[in-house]
Amino acid sequence: xxxxxxxxxxxxDFEQDCLKILDQRKLPHKEIWLEIKxxxxxxxxxxxxxxxxxxxxxxxxxxxxxxxxRNFRGSSKSFYKKLEDTIARIAVIRPTAVNLFVTLxxxxxxxxxxxxxxxxxxxxxxxEIGHRILHEEEECSFAISRNGADILDTSVRVLTHCNTxxxxxxxxxxxxxxxxxxxxxxxxxxxxxxxTRPLLQGSRLTAWELExxxxxxxxxxxxxxxxxxxxxxxxxxIVGADRIVRNGDTxxxxxTYSLAISAxxxxxxxxxxxxxxxxxLSLLDGEKIKIEYRAQDEVLNFGGKRIAPKNARAYTPAxxxxxxxxxxxxxxxxxxxxxxxxxxxxxxxSGGAYATDVAEL
Ligand code: MRU
Numbered sequence: 001x002x003x004x005x006x007x008x009x010x011x012x013d014f015e016q017d018c019l020k021i022l023d024q025r026k027l028p029h030k031e032i033w034l035e036i037k038x039x040x041x042x043x044x045x046x047x048x049x050x051x052x053x054x055x056x057x058x059x060x061x062x063x064x065x066x067x068x069x070r071n072f073r074g075s076s077k078s079f080y081k082k083l084e085d086t087i088a089r090i091a092v093i094r095p096t097a098v099n100l101f102v103t104l105x106x107x108x109x110x111x112x113x114x115x116x117x118x119x120x121x122x123x124x125x126x127x128e129i130g131h132r133i134l135h136e137e138e139e140c141s142f143a144i145s146r147n148g149a150d151i152l153d154t155s156v157r158v159l160t161h162c163n164t165x166x167x168x169x170x171x172x173x174x175x176x177x178x179x180x181x182x183x184x185x186x187x188x189x190x191x192x193x194x195x196t197r198p199l200l201q202g203s204r205l206t207a208w209e210l211e212x213x214x215x216x217x218x219x220x221x222x223x224x225x226x227x228x229x230x231x232x233x234x235x236x237x238i239v240g241a242d243r244i245v246r247n248g249d250t251x252x253x254x255x256t257y258s259l260a261i262s263a264x265x266x267x268x269x270x271x272x273x274x275x276x277x278x279x280x281l282s283l284l285d286g287e288k289i290k291i292e293y294r295a296q297d298e299v300l301n302f303g304g305k306r307i308a309p310k311n312a313r314a315y316t317p318a319x320x321x322x323x324x325x326x327x328x329x330x331x332x333x334x335x336x337x338x339x340x341x342x343x344x345x346x347x348x349x350s351g352g353a354y355a356t357d358v359a360e361l
Contacts, residue, residue, distance in 0.1 A: 009024070010059050021045055023050045024049060027204055028207065042068075043089060046090075047093050052201070053163065054241065054243075055140075055277065059103075062107065062133055063130040065107055068086035079119050080115075087107065095290040096318070097242040110129060137171065140171070142177070145171075151271075152178070153187070159194070159220075159236075162194070162201045162239070164177075164273065165206060176206060179210075180213055183213065188215060195220070196222065201253070203219045222255050225262055229266040239259065243278060244278055244280065244345075246284050248330065248344075250327060258320075260326035269329070273332075291318070293316050293318065299316055
């Protein structure tokens with residue numbers, strides 16, 4: 001693994017005592033690091049996708065909560081009220097990626113356990129949770145990349161959607177991590193990158209990452225995918241996930257469902273890659289997953305310029321649900337779930353996703 005190319009797009013800067021975020025709105029043309037010091041700054045960064053991707057949303061949420069409460073001075077009772085208010089503010093920003101909510105629950109559970117400690121220790125523990133989730137996600141990405149590469153043929157043309165790399169998950173990423181690892185092993189002939197309308201995470205971010213890794217790729221418009229499959233130009237589709245529920249139904253960036261149907265029609269394996277922190281075992285099927293809708297301007301405008309007629313309106317789901325019957329395999333840090341269903345997922349995920357967050361007190 002080419003270690004010097006792996007970096008942290010989100011990290012806590014101890015010297016400046018703030019959160020640093022590589023601003024993904026400006027990539028690929030400018031590499032600008034944001035210094036996040038206030039709760040409203042992290043809310044804005046999450047809302048506008050300066051930081052994004054399910055695993056890193058979980059990381060940003062933990063650091064965001066810490067930023068929201070770290071300067072609080074007052075009684076224990078009002079501190080816990082402030083903490084709950086801060087959690088509530090972060091919880092409403094992006095509803096689909098479950099990682100954000102997993103983080104909020106981890107913080108709530110931990111603070112409940114250590115409630116009798118000093119407020120400084122509780123605050124410190126929340127910061128520690130941020131560091132720990134970042135580290136866990138990085139470790140998961142390496143395991144996912146190896147597990148996924150293990151099930152690929154030794155010469156593949158891959159199609160992927162959105163951005164699932166370092167920028168979205170830390171480490172080497174999930175779906176893109178598999179592509180990195182497969183390339184390192186000499187398996188990858190070519191990668192087709194869906195541009196991923198409307199915010200272009202594919203053509204801006206995935207292309208930027210593939211270029212850093214010298215992996216051959218071509219960008220395609222989202223609507224080209226089925227045509228390429230019909231022309232036998234794609235051997236496997238690999239995508240990430242924002243939430244995988246008990247029966248394997250998977251929420252991911254809008255357009256994933258169309259890819260899965262096309263792949264099934266053309267008998268092409270459709271692989272979902274995600275850490276266990278992206279599973280939501282509280283929901284039986286995809287029907288109940290809350291889908292995020294974005295501002296209409298993201299579709300009606302392009303590059304800051306109005307494209308559609310003045311009075312046009314847009315319908316703007318940011319995610320869709322792929323039924324598990326279209327998914328050939330889900331790759332996690334623990335291994336591979338072939339033909340996922342409720343029983344296989346339960347067996348794979350049993351034991352929970354994380355152990356404990358209570359640091360030495
Ligand atoms: O809206 P985004 O850019 O946060 O959407 C990201 C995706 O849909 C990714 O595929 C998903 O979060 C997995 S990232 C490893």
